Amino acid sequence: MSLLEIKNLHVEIESEGKKILNGLSLTIEKGQVAAIMGPNGSGKSTLAYVLAGKPGYEVTEGDVLLDGESVLDMGADERAAKGVFLAFQYPVEVPGVATMTFLRTALNAQRKLRGEGELSTPEFMKLVREQSAALGISQEHLRRAVNVGFSGGEKKRNEILQMAMLQPRLAVLDETDSGLDIDALKIVADGVNRLRSPERGMVVITHYQRLLNYIVPDVVHVMAKGRVVKSGGKELALELEAKGYAQYVEAA
Amino acid sequence: MAADVTPMKTSAEQALSAAYAAARKTLPGKGAIATLREQAFERFEARGLPHRRVEEWKYTDLRALMRDMAPLASAPDAAAKAKAKDAGKLIAGVETRRIVFVDGVFAPELSDLTPEPGLTIGSLAERLTKGNAPALGTAFATDDVAVALNTALMGDGAVIDVAAHARIKKPIHLVFAGSTPTSSFVRSLITIGEGAEVTLIEDHDSGEAQVNAALELIVGDHARVDYFKLTQAQGLHVASLLARIGADARFNTFAYTAGSPLVRNQSFIRFDGERTHGGIRGVNLLRGKDHVDTTLLIMHAKGHCESREQFKTVLDGESHGVFQGKIVVAQHAQKTDAKMMTRSLLLSEQAEADNKPELEIFADDVVCGHGATAGALDPGLKFYLMSRGISDAEAEALLIQAFIGETVEEIAHEGIREALMNAAIAWLRARAA
Numbered sequence: 001m002s003l004l005e006i007k008n009l010h011v012e013i014e015s016e017g018k019k020i021l022n023g024l025s026l027t028i029e030k031g032q033v034a035a036i037m038g039p040n041g042s043g044k045s046t047l048a049y050v051l052a053g054k055p056g057y058e059v060t061e062g063d064v065l066l067d068g069e070s071v072l073d074m075g076a077d078e079r080a081a082k083g084v085f086l087a088f089q090y091p092v093e094v095p096g097v098a099t100m101t102f103l104r105t106a107l108n109a110q111r112k113l114r115g116e117g118e119l120s121t122p123e124f125m126k127l128v129r130e131q132s133a134a135l136g137i138s139q140e141h142l143r144r145a146v147n148v149g150f151s152g153g154e155k156k157r158n159e160i161l162q163m164a165m166l167q168p169r170l171a172v173l174d175e176t177d178s179g180l181d182i183d184a185l186k187i188v189a190d191g192v193n194r195l196r197s198p199e200r201g202m203v204v205i206t207h208y209q210r211l212l213n214y215i216v217p218d219v220v221h222v223m224a225k226g227r228v229v230k231s232g233g234k235e236l237a238l239e240l241e242a243k244g245y246a247q248y249v250e251a252a
Numbered sequence: 253m254a255a256d257v258t259p260m261k262t263s264a265e266q267a268l269s270a271a272y273a274a275a276r277k278t279l280p281g282k283g284a285i286a287t288l289r290e291q292a293f294e295r296f297e298a299r300g301l302p303h304r305r306v307e308e309w310k311y312t313d314l315r316a317l318m319r320d321m322a323p324l325a326s327a328p329d330a331a332a333k334a335k336a337k338d339a340g341k342l343i344a345g346v347e348t349r350r351i352v353f354v355d356g357v358f359a360p361e362l363s364d365l366t367p368e369p370g371l372t373i374g375s376l377a378e379r380l381t382k383g384n385a386p387a388l389g390t391a392f393a394t395d396d397v398a399v400a401l402n403t404a405l406m407g408d409g410a411v412i413d414v415a416a417h418a419r420i421k422k423p424i425h426l427v428f429a430g431s432t433p434t435s436s437f438v439r440s441l442i443t444i445g446e447g448a449e450v451t452l453i454e455d456h457d458s459g460e461a462q463v464n465a466a467l468e469l470i471v472g473d474h475a476r477v478d479y480f481k482l483t484q485a486q487g488l489h490v491a492s493l494l495a496r497i498g499a500d501a502r503f504n505t506f507a508y509t510a511g512s513p514l515v516r517n518q519s520f521i522r523f524d525g526e527r528t529h530g531g532i533r534g535v536n537l538l539r540g541k542d543h544v545d546t547t548l549l550i551m552h553a554k555g556h557c558e559s560r561e562q563f564k565t566v567l568d569g570e571s572h573g574v575f576q577g578k579i580v581v582a583q584h585a586q587k588t589d590a591k592m593m594t595r596s597l598l599l600s601e602q603a604e605a606d607n608k609p610e611l612e613i614f615a616d617d618v619v620c621g622h623g624a625t626a627g628a629l630d631p632g633l634k635f636y637l638m639s640r641g642i643s644d645a646e647a648e649a650l651l652i653q654a655f656i657g658e659t660v661e662e663i664a665h666e667g668i669r670e671a672l673m674n675a676a677i678a679w680l681r682a683r684a685a
Contacts (some may be wrong), residue, residue, distance in 0.1 A: 021272045076639045077641050077644065080641035088640050092630075092632050092636045094633055094636065094637070095652070096653070096654025105646070106637075106640035107641075109640075109641045113574075113641065113643075145654075
């Protein structure tokens with residue numbers, strides 16, 4: 001069974017009735033890293049939000065199956081507990097909630113939804129120390145409110161830390177490279193690569209080929225006008241870099 | 253149409269007048285005190301209960317809201333006193349010196365009167381009877397009608413003196429317990445000597461009782477005072493803090509109100525000496541049809557003082573929150589630094605928040621500012637938390653906790669800070685359940 005199966009997905013923005021996804025179909029296998037590329041407005045971020053369960057989008061047709069089970073009626077929290085993780089393009093600041101508290105609350109909430117016991121304080125502390133050290137995140141950062149006063153790079157690293165702590169089955173990275181300088185990009189990419197595993201699938205959404213030099217995908221899908229218009233190997237990304245998206249946008 | 257008509261008295265106004273007429277001969281205090289009562293009562297008679305056309309009471313129309321007056325409380329019986337032992341448990345984990353009042357009457361047998369150097373504790377009724385309350389009515393001059401009613405009908409309360417340079421060990425915890433649906437008019441008088449340090453807690457756990465409370469607080473130069481006002485009241489609750497603060501003092505107040513349908517907390521604070529730092533803060537948690545009004549009048553009478561006013565209100569259901577904050581800077585109070593902020597978090601479409609911050613500045617070299625916000629929880633924040641597996645209810649609770657936490661964190665006393673945060677969390681859990 002495929003890890004993720006998106007079948008003929010049609011999605012509108014609820015308040016505007018504006019159609020964003022137009023019959024998108026896509027399959028992600030266990031252990032696969034898939035890149036999704038495409039021009040602005042092709043629906044990449046909408047796809048990420050719909051997978052994570054953000055309110056405000058209406059699925060008018062089609063289905064999304066995780067391990068063969070439809071997730072469309074599940075809330076964002078349930079999907080997270082089933083193993084869906086979205087690394088946000090613009091991680092939000094949560095004033096007043098310490099990063100440490102947030103990580104612990106999230107981890108235990110997921111464990112609870114899965115019927116697992118809470119982690120003990122020493123177990124949790126050990127885990128958070130290991131994972132934050134690997135990403136170069138200081139203990140002082142963990143005491144601060146989530147993302148408040150963090151630089152763009154720190155926010156993205158914080159996303160990867162959350163992913164490493166939560167160990168999702170399906171990680172969706174939405175333009176994780178945006179706003180990063182090359183050093184930050186390497187740290188983030190290393191963090192992602194460490195999480196590659198035969199059981200885990202990843203969807204790497206990006207506008208540029210640059211990120212894919214560091215996170216080498218198994219497969220590349222090109223999106224235009226709300227559907228996948230071309231799929232291929234990693235060399236497809238290089239072709240896009242050289243020739244641009246125009247031919248696909250026109251074809252769509 | 254502009255004719256000035258005297259409105260008909262409401263039944264509550266008639267009952268208040270009748271209660272005074274019946275009780276005036278037996279209320280404690282003769283001579284000057286009786287005169288003070290008489291003058292205060294005349295103020296009430298002339299103006300009646302405050303209503304929406306009285307600017308300071310615009311959003312809390314007491315004439316309309318106070319349907320009737322409960323009968324004046326009589327001396328509590330043994331059963332009432334037994335019940336009072338459980339009152340004031342909001343900060344149960346904090347070691348305090350409990351001074352207990354039941355239905356507005358001092359209960360020495362329930363109070364911790366262990367002697368401590370520099371600390372004198374007594375009952376107002378006793379002082380009034382002996383004619384020994386010279387500071388009464390001197391903390392802050394106001395013609396507010398709720399204060400006038402308190403003065404006219406005051407029965408008992410705490411009289412506390414902290415001697416100069418005394419450092420009082422445990423927080424003094426005034427517990428006002430209510431056992432019956434009766435009216436009480438409690439008046440407390442607290443004087444803090446120069447350089448003294450004390451934590452005061454005015455804790456109203458008053459059940460169904462109608463309470464009109466006033467607390468006069470006179471703080472000497474160089475003193476450090478932390479004052480808390482905790483309110484859990486099922487009946488109508490109107491409380492006035494009348495405070496005068498000396499020079500070079502540190503004065504912090506914190507009001508916590510939850511689970512109370514109709515509350516007016518008004519603070520009249522006068523910074524009467526230079527270089528004093530004041531922090532006036534509070535958290536209100538409202539649900540159902542709760543109506544909670546926080547009204548401040550902060551007088552910067554002398555220069556070089558700093559004051560910070562910060563209030564947070566969480567509103568659910570059809571509740572109504574009111575914040576009126578007025579900072580007045582006198583002409584010679586140069587270098588005043590005052591900042592006031594009030595924020596309301598609306599959890600329901602039916603909840604209403606009225607915020608009215610005001611500045612009246614007569615000096616020309618000051619830094620003053622105010623801000624007010626009212627809004628719902630940010631759906632983007634909520635989705636972010638939920639996308640990490642945190643449930644809808646837990647995400648909301650965490651965000652609300654963060655919202656009020658910013659203000660609660662300012663409490664210096666660790667035990668009280670934690671107790672109030674836990675109380676707020678319990679309120680949030682009960683809301684989500």
